[in-house]
Amino acid sequence: MSASRIGIGLAALLAAGPAMAAGALDGEVQKQGTNVTAIAMFLAFVVATLAITYWAARRNTSVANHYAAGGRITGFQNGLAIAGDYMSAASFLGISALVFGSGYDGLIYSIGFLVGWPIILFLMAERLRNLGRYTFADVASFRLKQMEIRSLSACGTLAVVALYLIAQMVGAGKLIQLLFGLDYATAVVLVGILMVLYVLFGGMLATTWVQIIKAVLLLSGASFMAFMVMKHVGFDADRLFAEAIAVHPKGAAIMSPGGLVKDPVSAISLGLALMFGTAGLPHILMRFFTVGDAKAARKSVFYATGFIGYFYILTFIIGFGAILLVSTDPAFKDAAGELLGGNNMAAVHLADAVGGDLFLGFISAVAFATILAVVAGLTLSGASAVSHDLYASVFKQGRADERAELRVSKLTTLALGVVAIVLGILFEKQNIAFMVGLAFSIAASCNFPVLFLSMYWSRLTTRGALVGGALGLVTAVTLMVLGPTVWVQVLGHAEPLFPYEYPALFSMAAAFAGIWLFSVTDRSAGADMERARFLSQFIRSQTGHGASGAVDH
Template sequence: MRAFLTIGRVLGLSALAAVPSAVMAAGAIEGEAVRQPTNWTAIGMFAVFVVLTLFITKWAAGRTKSAADFYTAGGGITGFQNGLAIAGDYMSAASFLGISAAVMASGFDGLIYSIGFLVGWPILTFLMAERLRNLGKFTFADVAAFRFEQTPVRMFAAISTLVVVAFYLIAQMVGAGQLIKLLFGLEYWVAVVIVGGLMMIYVLFGGMTATTWVQIIKACLLLGGASFMAFMVMSAYGFSFERLFAESVRIKTDIATGAGQAPDEAATAGRSIMGPGNFVKDPISAISFGMALMFGTAGLPHILMRFFTVPSAKEARKSVMWATVWIGYFYMLTFIIGFGAITFVLTNPAFLEGGVLGAPLIGGNNMAAVHLANAVGGNIFLGFISAVAFATILAVVAGLTLSGASAVSHDIYATVVRKGHADSAAELRVSRITVLALGVVTVLLGILFEKQNIAFMVSLAFAVAASANFPVLFLSLLWSGMTTRGAVIGGFLGLISSVVLTVLSPSVWEATLGNEAGSAPFPYTSPALFSMTLAFLGIWLFSVTDKSRRAAIDKAGYVPQQIRSETGIGAAAASAH
């Protein structure tokens, strides 16, 4: 049963732009994981999932004949299917474990994750989804570079995409490697190689079609598992939120009393879970944190790429609508699961270190949802949730690899190197070579980072997406005065500053690099407020001061771009070539 109790440590808290250092430290891998008795139930469910997805890949391989099939499933995914696939991309195992853990630890404040992630979707729905589908072909760089000089803008977009993908991939590979290691009792490096091999098979042969259907299946499994957990929690309290919250406050009060707090202080500590202030304490961090969660969503390359898998702008809007429905529902479930963990897990000695009430959870707070799965469904349901956690990681890894491969083959090779004259077969060949290269590099880095804090890599991906990709994409769509020089310099300012400030923040400087507490040069845990502002200012300044001949061409191209983005005129013809 306890074979999975250290998974949370390697998954980190969530795919967040930045997390306070105390939480980040909880995501660290500390030393060698202790091998536990093999969970044959989980292994059986894991095997069923792998066999099923390999059949999907074989089916998808027969439908993958061109670059368009490989990158975007030939544009043949419906809005409903794509909405489920986007939700599958977004509802990571780290998010599932991390948000419920944050709610269990901080109560009401844990909602900042759910709300922050969710409010990014209206931005995509109303400002970007339709325009992306009408302007783009395979990648978000198609949109960002639509009216600008192709080579510099696409090089920036490809580099930014690869940075986001690299940090995401390493974190997911380490998490999956640890999970397989614990399932089968294998050496860690063997586990990482197995995961990397499966990921390359899915993407190499099935492309976007296989990746999409793996995401859809995974989303359904995760939604079903989370729904069952939430149902069992609520049924124990007569489906009354008031009773659930009251019991949670009582338990938190008892724990505080057991820790030696005075009765009044303990009562205040118990009630504090129903109000803000436990988690994000200063306004700057709260604003920066929220900005990263919101705008990072609109800059993630593997999410943006999904808008090109649907046949029309109408289906793109529909896919965002469905994605918002499923993601919003999922985050409501994680809130219930978090409070359920307070009442089912914190009161059960079997899940606490030393079996002592008030002691830390076995495996850390990130194991709240896994313990709750065991509490409400026994060993079989624990095996199911563990298999779903692996399915989640594998599906996210496949989507990330595909977006990284498209950045190299489509943005760099086909457009920059071949000047738009590469044939579909050559582009597809380069893409598959890139998948192999990315897979090998990711496996090697996954092995290298086995004992490192991987949460900061995931948070860095969100910070980069919000600070580099989003400003360039947003202003290229909505500001006629933007120029190539502004896009490239402003974009790189956001990219570099987000990476540097994250490294200088307490989350990395102190928690990961081991420097003295309070010594971090950048005092805030999230760089987004500063790096995003720098990117927008850089784009504006270097655009308005650009008096070159190219700048005039860039500005003149805004009206034709706007017409196509709003009406879709010309989009079908462009997609066909």
């Protein structure tokens, strides 16, 4: 299989990225001849991860093991797993393509993903680990009413998980369709089955090691590509940029920022979604409960930030390396017009150029492994929201039998697998690129404000959190639907009712304003008790001791 053919399939994975990749799945992906190397490497990954799942299944005998791997993951392992959860195929393919098409702007875009991690490191990691057990709802509801806050948190979690899963399933299905020559529906079913097997039998322990393996493979492949690019220019960054400017149609403009976002409001809104959405993603927050203590949680974020930052530097080099191919590879030069117009094959062409068919097969297999690892983490977070937050804490009011809770989690995993497969098939020909952009906006507008203020604002009440969080959720969804991405590009209207592509600036403002207003005006006796419990929560958040846990209401 040529690089251009497999690149068409890999471009589909960009639908799993933020809304800027809109249109990546326009058109139909046709079955192609198979890349034997890619298939062999993909099967090796599947066999290795299924073996890990079998090993983990023997230890997955309790709720603590299923949700949090028994808290036995080290800080370094968890940092690598977090990085694996976050370094998506969209990041690898999409940002390198953005650098190829727009130069320096691609790096600025990737920084938006990265800057959310210091927020988590300095403001959230320690308190998350000390206050929570299995989900971020444990923290948000610590001193507030369980039923209301856990229900809201579960809605936010399931909305993010559903949007993410659809995008990932469509991208993975089209990639497997190309690699194996399978029908799209068969490919999606295969992905769904593997996803369910990891979570159903291996739980968090298997999911963690799948993420670690994926992260090592992705970092290794990207490092090799970046090394070969720098070797080509004598490890001289100035020469890399100079040669890229010389052959790029935009010339020196690729070294100037400001070309990707149309207006300052959209730029601010996109930045807020990327920064604070990261701190509200349920499958990321869940990972902080897999370590033994707050110190390990901080180490997790420290290592994860380092790995992710290094990865984005690599994608920057890879993007500029792809630009250099325009001057040295005639076949690639013919495709340059497509690439600069938004096609996302830059990293794939570069893999073929620096490593031939063998390395191209490796990168193709890693791209799919990336999606498979992400969907496993998403499924586990969705299942835990239903079993732990809704079933055990809301319906059973904290009196659920552990075996029953574990059974509900596994049944939910099966249900999510079926739903993901069905929706993945239904959305095959739809432009679903906006979905992860909306997921980030929901995480930033619903999950993050409630979680953050529950840890830091003493006057927060259940009424404020419930109204403000729901307001952020509804505003984010409504404005995204009325904006250019959905109203015009998906629904086909001539003009959007909401002029900006990204709603986070407005939906976050609505959430924080609603939380503040409905908290400070709450004069009920319950609100006074919730404010009084802030001191107990603060002591526990700093030490891990001093309170018995979330209060039942």
